[in-house]
Amino acid sequence: MATKRQTIALFGGTFDPVHFGHLRMALELRQALGFDEMRLLPSHQPRHRQSPGVSSQQRSEMLALALAGCSELQLDERELHRGGDTFTVDTLEELRAELGPQVSISFCMGLDSLLNLHLWHRWQRLLELAHLVVVTRPGWHLPGEEKQGEQGEHHPLAELLKYHRAEVADLHDRPHGCLVVREQTLLPISATQIRQLLGSGQSPRFLLPATVLQYIEDHQLYIESVATGGQ
Numbered sequence: 001m002a003t004k005r006q007t008i009a010l011f012g013g014t015f016d017p018v019h020f021g022h023l024r025m026a027l028e029l030r031q032a033l034g035f036d037e038m039r040l041l042p043s044h045q046p047r048h049r050q051s052p053g054v055s056s057q058q059r060s061e062m063l064a065l066a067l068a069g070c071s072e073l074q075l076d077e078r079e080l081h082r083g084g085d086t087f088t089v090d091t092l093e094e095l096r097a098e099l100g101p102q103v104s105i106s107f108c109m110g111l112d113s114l115l116n117l118h119l120w121h122r123w124q125r126l127l128e129l130a131h132l133v134v135v136t137r138p139g140w141h142l143p144g145e146e147k148q149g150e151q152g153e154h155h156p157l158a159e160l161l162k163y164h165r166a167e168v169a170d171l172h173d174r175p176h177g178c179l180v181v182r183e184q185t186l187l188p189i190s191a192t193q194i195r196q197l198l199g200s201g202q203s204p205r206f207l208l209p210a211t212v213l214q215y216i217e218d219h220q221l222y223i224e225s226v227a228t229g230g231q
């Protein structure tokens with residue numbers, strides 16, 4: 001009998017800070033798509049792109065607090081340890097070398113991230129290393145799939161979607177090369193909103209785990225974000 005292929009999923013982001021939108025999305029994806037592992041992957045931010053006073057290590061510590069006691073989601077800090085500019089393609093090369101050619105690796109992202117994929121470093125290589133799982137909100141449409149009667153501009157990713165679009169079962173049958181689109185209702189929360197609330201002295205309670213909010217308060221994070229534009 002053929003052994004079941006191991007399936008590992010990654011969900012990358014700045015998590016500045018992590019909130020319930022990220023956590024629900026990662027958990028629902030793991031459950032719905034049947035991944036063996038779902039890893040949250042905080043990206044390293046060069047100092048000039050960091051929120052003022054918030055280091056990459058602190059973003060990761062907040063993620064660790066959010067995931068404490070949650071066996072379904074793991075933290076993968078490899079991009080922080082690599083330092084410098086972090087490119088997803090390098091992370092996937094590294095993981096592929098570690099896990100071998102047979103393990104299925106899925107890189108998950110929101111539609112907002114997919115729309116900029118053609119600007120990512122060596123983006124054509126991504127599907128040679130992993131699958132891409134794109135989460136869309138109900139009612140949104142993808143590049144090249146404009147509604148009837150609409151004249152959508154040609155998007156550089158339309159071809160990618162046309163040739164690599166696949167089903168969930170393919171994520172389990174193959175190690176890489178598929179693009180799966182999953183419609184999922186997302187919680188209307190953003191890290192920007194949380195930074196703005198904190199920056200204006202208001203509470204973001206109930207948008208993120210209480211342990212993360214406590215960490216933010218203890219370290220007095222994000223209190224300058226409105227004055228400096230929050231990015």
Ligand code: ATP
Pocket residue numbers: 012013014015016020021022025108109110111112113186187188189190191192193
């Ligand atoms: P910011 O407001 O700073 O842009 P963000 O809240 O969008 O931050 P990121 O760390 O930039 O968070 O996003 C990481 C990933 O999480 C992206 O793929 C993004 O599409 C997804 N994401 C962001 N907000 C939500 C949400 N409310 N529900 C589900 N996924 C989300």
